[in-house]
Amino acid sequence: MLVKNNEWFSQPKNHCANCPSARYCLAHGLSDGEVAQFSRKIKHPRPRHKGEKFFMMGDSFNSFAMVHSGCVKSYVTSRGGEHQIIGFYMPGDILGLDGIASGEHRYTAEALETTSICELAFRDYEDLCNCAPSLQWRLLDALSQKMVAEQKMLLMLGKMTSEQRLANFLLDLSSCMAARGMSAQTISLPMSRSDIANYLGLVIETVSRLFSRFQVEGVLTVQRRIIGISDRTRLQAIAYNNCEDYCELDRVA
Amino acid sequence: MLVKNNEWFSQPKNHCANCPSARYCLAHGLSDGEVAQFSRKIKHPRPRHKGEKFFMMGDSFNSFAMVHSGCVKSYVTSRGGEHQIIGFYMPGDILGLDGIASGEHRYTAEALETTSICELAFRDYEDLCNCAPSLQWRLLDALSQKMVAEQKMLLMLGKMTSEQRLANFLLDLSSCMAARGMSAQTISLPMSRSDIANYLGLVIETVSRLFSRFQVEGVLTVQRRIIGISDRTRLQAIAYNNCEDYCELDRVA
DNA sequence: CGCTCTTATTGACCTAAATCAAGACATTGC
DNA sequence: GCAATGTCTTGATTTAGGTCAATAAGAGCG
Missing domain, CATH: 1.10.10.10 (Winged helix-like DNA-binding domain superfamily/Winged helix DNA-binding domain)
Structure with missing residues (x-):
């Protein structure tokens, strides 16, 4: 028992179980066991300070990112070099959904203040889907939701x-x-x-x-x-x- | 053998196998066998003439629709009653992706000319995913692609x-x-x-x-x-x- | 503290695109 | 044929929001 306990403690902690943002991120709706598995796949790259980028338009897409703390803006750049901000991401919001189709990021993600994120490799996501099929619907949800938000923006900018x-x-x-x-x-x-x-x-x-x-x-x-x-x-x-x-x-x- | 052949012929035809738009719609990338299964789930509601609607903002979302022939516009309506056209859909394009998250359509889809569509119930999609897992990635692709297109529109309208x-x-x-x-x-x-x-x-x-x-x-x-x-x-x-x-x-x- | 740098406010003026208004085509039905 | 109707074009005028320019108000720093 003690040995087992030690083993447990030496494993990576189950961050997500205690994360207040898990209520909004991809892990939302998973069972406790699934969250633990999910948590094990999460990487934490170094936080970015204001103005630093997590990825840039054109970078290859390998993983989703969920904002853990801080705030991020995303923007696309036109050929003329002008920027258009596409969205702001608060804790729990998912970055990188645009990269799925083409395999490369289509916008730049930049920290507005000191910001840390949770990364989930796309391959790991695919594996996790086998153990936790609901994850698959969760991602569809997130994409669809983001889409609706962007459609509201189109209405705003257009009319x-x-x-x-x-x-x-x-x-x-x-x-x-x-x-x-x-x-x-x-x-x-x-x-x-x-x-x-x-x-x-x-x-x-x-x-x-x-x-x-x-x-x-x-x-x-x-x-x-x-x-x-x-x-x-x-x-x-x-x-x-x-x-x-x-x-x-x-x-x- | 003959009996079997008769049976085959009495089954619904494999529309999708011969559809020129299958190159762009959800069925794209499926094997011949998968396409046949896919095809069996497709419903063909009556075509709509110019100005007629396939569904309206607020209708409950039950199925995707792929344009078979013709052309469709989608628009959202503001509280003030103004319309903003969100996109135009050509043969092969997928309608209704916005409804996944909320379970209701978030835009109205209206025929620009006489238009016929292929409907795939969301439930049937879920079933098909079990037989043809690649379908799952195909949908993610479509969503992600549509998202990128909308982001380009944001750049257009904004800048x-x-x-x-x-x-x-x-x-x-x-x-x-x-x-x-x-x-x-x-x-x-x-x-x-x-x-x-x-x-x-x-x-x-x-x-x-x-x-x-x-x-x-x-x-x-x-x-x-x-x-x-x-x-x-x-x-x-x-x-x-x-x-x-x-x-x-x-x-x- | 004064210096610099960035971010925000405010005013004077200008312009791209909207609005208002009038026709000009096509298409349809009678 | 010719109203009637919907779609498109063109011109005259207005305006919301952009541009240019000056100032203010913090924030960081030696």
Whole structure:
């Protein structure tokens, strides 16, 4: 028994069992035993500091990565050298799903602050699927979910005004934070104004002006990167309709 | 022997084996035997005419659909009732991938011309995966590929000028046609100007003006929906850089 | 503390693309 | 044939958001 215990302790620890982000990452929904197996396959590369990259567009794709702590932005680069930010990744979010089809990463993943990730080699994923078939559906889920999120972005960039874009962005961020147990009312932005602008298809000046305007109108309180949502209903009205609901609210107010 | 032959003939025909689009759809890469099994699970709902829908945003998701002939557009609808076209689907393309995560369709799929599809129930897909495990990777591939395409759209909508958007759109359409054995030089557009405009985040007048301009500049020949690419190099220069390559070409010319 | 560097704000002005408005083709049905 | 209708083109004008430029406000550091 003691020997067995020693053996156990000398094995790699079951990180994932105690990881607060396992609720969102690929391991979500696995049984305890499966999580232990999963955990054994996870590699932890050195954390990256702000501005450092985990992988770049064009790198060969060998493994998924799940954010453990910190925050990551992904962006594609056009032939002209311009960047377009595609998404922000919070703890539990899965990086690298785009690489499956072509075998190479199609975007660059860069840390916004000191960030550590959990790597799962694609080959190990395939093996794990045999032991834990539900993992297979979990990945499909994740891909499909990411796809829906990107389709919302297409709607934003294609049809929405700058006001609507920022309002939607903040509301999404707020629920993302809430889902991770943080305050939904006060958001500490991990990204710069310039990142937000790029993500929303705007320029930094426009974003800055919008923050100021929303503050004057009493919708937000803004202290650099600390954003307080003072009037969520109003923010939702701006986000969703730009006119109808908003006017109704105006009449009531 | 004869009895057996009769039995064979009385079974549903192996559609997929002779389908020219099987080269692009979910069945791609399966062995002959697997294709036959796959084919047996396929349902063919009645074709839809122009403007009719296969499914709508919010409908419950039960099956994938692959375009057999014709062309489909997909769009999401905002709370304000505005549409944003997300993609166009040619023969072989897979519809409904967005529904996996939530169990409901997240966009509406509408025929652009008389269109027939091949349906594969999600349950049947799961069963097929047991007999043909490669199908599982094929679906991941398709999802990942679609994702990459959507990321390119984000770059277009976020960073590109109207000129660049239309040029990229036409080039993509051209290679899509070429991949399906049609002419890469002359494209017969299945969608209206208004659909193109919506897809590219522009208004119809802008698209119309661009077509006219490209025609005057000798890049395209335009006869309503028949578009000829007269100067592909120039079109690529417009699509990719808007300036540098373009100016180089100008100097050479 | 003052110096530099990065990030953010604010104002004045400009432009790409939207909006508004009027026709011009095609296509369909009567 | 000719209304009627949907699709597309073209011109005149407006505007949301971009560009350019100056300033401010932190953050890190010797």
